[in-house]
Amino acid sequence: MYQETEAGERATLSPQDLSAALNAVSDAITVQAPDGSLLWANQAAARLLGYGSPGELVSAPVNELTQRFILLDEQGNPFPLEKLPGRLALTGVEPPETLVRWRPYGSDDIHWSLVRATPVFDEGGAVRFAVNVFREDTSRQVAIRALQRSEERLAFLASATRALLGAPLDAISIAERLAEVCVPHLGDRCAVWELEANGNVRRIADRAGGASQSSLELEVTPECVVSALGGASTLAGPDERGPDSLTLAAVPIPGESGPVGAILVARHAPRPPMSQYDLELIEEVGKRAAPKIENAQLYAERARAAAVLSRSLVPSELQEVPGLDLHAFIRPAASGVGGDFYDVVSLSDGRSLLVIADVSGKGPEAAALTAMARYTLTTLARYHASPAELLAAVNETLVDQLPDGRFCTLACGAFGPSPNGIRVTVAVAGHPKPMVLRASGKVETCGETGLPLGVFYRLDLIERDVLLEPGDSFLLVTDGCVGEGGAWEGTLHRALAAVQPASAEELTALVEKVALRVQPDHPDDIAALVARYPGGD
Amino acid sequence: MAPNFDMQIETDTDSAVISLLGDLDFHTARRLREKLLELHSEGVNKVVLDMAALEFIDSSGLSVLVAGLKRLKNSDGNLTLRAVPEQTRRVLEVSGLSRVLSIA
CATH class of the missing domain: 3.30.450.40 (GAF domain)
Incomplete structure (x- = not known):
């Protein structure tokens, strides 16, 4: 390629005039020799690169210049020196305009320059020098970024x-x-x-x-x-x-x-x-x-x-009852603590009373009332031999203690010996009735529903007896297990009838499974207390 | 979740009919409790709860009925339930409260 060096020039411009004209350009311009050293620079170049005058810049050694700056590409990676437009131009190609990010060594002052380099050839086609034009692009690049x-x-x-x-x-x-x-x-x-x-x-x-x-x-x-x-x-x-x-x-x-x-x-x-x-x-x-x-x-x-709190409402270990396999579980409502509890207490005649109860309402307040109901029952049990009498006494206390309409539903059974097995005396105060799972697989409910505890002073519960024979099980549950009003009692009965339980624990697990299947998000407490009478001695 | 519950109230000098709609549960029972208290303080001592549109009642709901019943009985009044749906009737029976609440 051959460049017409005289093109467009009029005789009236001296080299000094040309210099002055190029010094007036705001873009930095340098002219680079094939060995990389600078032949000429304008004022803007000296300013940009941090030199007092173009003369100082031109006389600076080449390696000083390259060591003074850190060059980065658009992504912030080191810019390879051989890819700089000026270096490429010196090899005879005309590289595209290139965006270079640079900062003086030891400074955080980042500059962006658009660099354009053009080779100038001699008559024989060899590169005489390269002209570099640095257009300051910092403020635009900073804004874009x-x-x-x-x-x-x-x-x-x-x-x-x-x-x-x-x-x-x-x-x-x-x-x-x-x-x-x-x-x-x-x-x-x-x-x-x-x-x-x-x-x-x-x-x-x-x-x-x-x-x-x-x-x-x-x-x-x-x-x-x-x-x-x-x-x-x-x-x-x-x-x-x-x-x-x-x-x-x-x-x-x-x-x-x-x-x-x-x-x-x-x-x-x-x-x-x-x-x-x-x-x-x-x-x-x-x-x-x-x-x-x-x-x-x-x-x-x-x-x-x-x-x-819920753990504190039930005994950490169930009192043992000779001849019975007992097991219980309680699962507080997903929404927090509720009012269910169960216990095994001794009546004044020595019989064991299995109790399950539910204080109305939810939350810590219900839990506190539940604890009160449980301790009242445990304390009064030693003075009474009959479940109905015991509950009448507990009721009197609760009527005075339970605030504003709260009440406690409860079902219980007193276990005593009988010539043919175990006689269970059942009392039910507004609670789902106890169930008996016979060895044959038949499911019965037992007891006579009376008023919940804590509503009126008069309670008048009616006791009913049920006889357990070897292989029978007695189940006390709360309404979380059978639904409000026994809505899914039938489902539980069918599930119970289909098993031949070897232990009380197997039955509590089944009750829990049925309750969780019916209401996976179990909004209510669920609790059960199961006694299995294996029979024999 | 917005509670699915509402009440419509017609009052006379000493009596009121409250129609219950939706679920009377832990989240909504407070509203009926407060309404009953308010009516009682205004001298209303005969309250009829119309339950035809009641879809669900839990123990918190029953508590409000018990509290209302006790208060009204103490002032020679009464709480009567009417148009009780089958499911609610079963809940009242299991809880033994059907024995003390007047169900029309």
Whole structure:
């Protein structure tokens, strides 16, 4: 290729005039010799590259120039020197305009330049020099990138919010969603810690992904996570530029009254280190997760309290009754603690009384009344030999004690010897009637329904006897097992009739299974107390 | 979830008819309790609960009936249930409360 060097030139312009004209151009212009050294530069070039004058710039050694700057491509990776447009032009090609990001060594002052290089050939076709034109593009590129980042940020936060919205109400599931959101988008590893109300700290999620294997050791809670659990975000590293180089971002998950957890994100080389911007993004994710984690903690706390309270309503171990195989279960309502209880107590004549009861209403208040009813019954039992008399006495106490319409339904059976087996004296106060599963598979209900306890002073329960023969079982259940008004009593009867139980435990398991099958989300308490009479001696 | 419950009330000087709709349970029983208290304080001592459109009643609902019954009896009044659906009737029987509530 041959360039017409005289083209367009008028005789009136001297070389000084030309220089002056090129110095007036705002783009930086340099002319580079085939060996890479500079032959000429304009004022804008000297300014851009940090020299006092074009003369200073031109006389600077080539390697000084290349060592003064760090060149990066659009993605932030090191820019290979041989791919610079000027170097390419010196090989005789005319490279496309190239966007170069650079900063002076030791400075954070980032510049963007659009670089165009054109080779100029001599008559023999060899490259005489290359002309580089640097067009300053920093403010435009910064604006474009800020816009891209804010769009990315919004999209990322929207995806984080979506992921968290769908998470179940337990801290571990929420933490796992969080980690999925952060890896690999923000880092190669994300771990989440929970700070429980009692001060316990536990790691509840840990996810690795992305390009590099994370070598991060998390057996001991890192210092930066401890700080985050105290409310302070930190961005640490990279310590060194090497294959193991990593940045760590640790942020709190801020609850209403202090952190409820912390998120740690690690990003390894060769990905570029995380920036303050990434840290802020993770903080935002933490803020979005905070109410979810807090609710999960409250919910777990409530469930724990309900379980403790419910356990306190029933004996930790059933009193043994000679000749009977006893088993019981209670399952508090999914919504919290309810009012069911059961017990085995001794009457004044030495007979054992099996009791199951249900105080109306739900929640801690019902549980407190349930405890009161249970202890009243246990205390009064030693003064009475008849179930109906005992319940009349309990009723009098409860009428005075139970507030505003609350009542207690109860069914019980007193077990005494009989020549042919066991005679059970049954009393029923507004409760589902006891069931007897005969050895033959026949299911009967027994007892005479009377008023619940705690409604009126007069109770007047009627006792009924039922005889248990070897192989028969006696079942006390609450309405969670048979439905309001015995809505699915028939289902339970059919299930019972179809088994030949070898133990009382087998029957309680069956009752529980039927109740949960009918109402999988079991909104009511379910409890059962079963006595099986194996017979023989 | 929005509670599926509503009441329609017609009052006279000392009597009222409350028609119950939907579920009278743990979440909604409080509303009937408060209505009964309010009517009682206004001197109404004969209350009829129309249960034709009542779909469900649990022990919290029964508690409100018991509380209302006790209060009205204490002031020489009465609580009467009418148009009781079959399922509710069974609940009242199992709970023994059908013995003390007037069911018309």
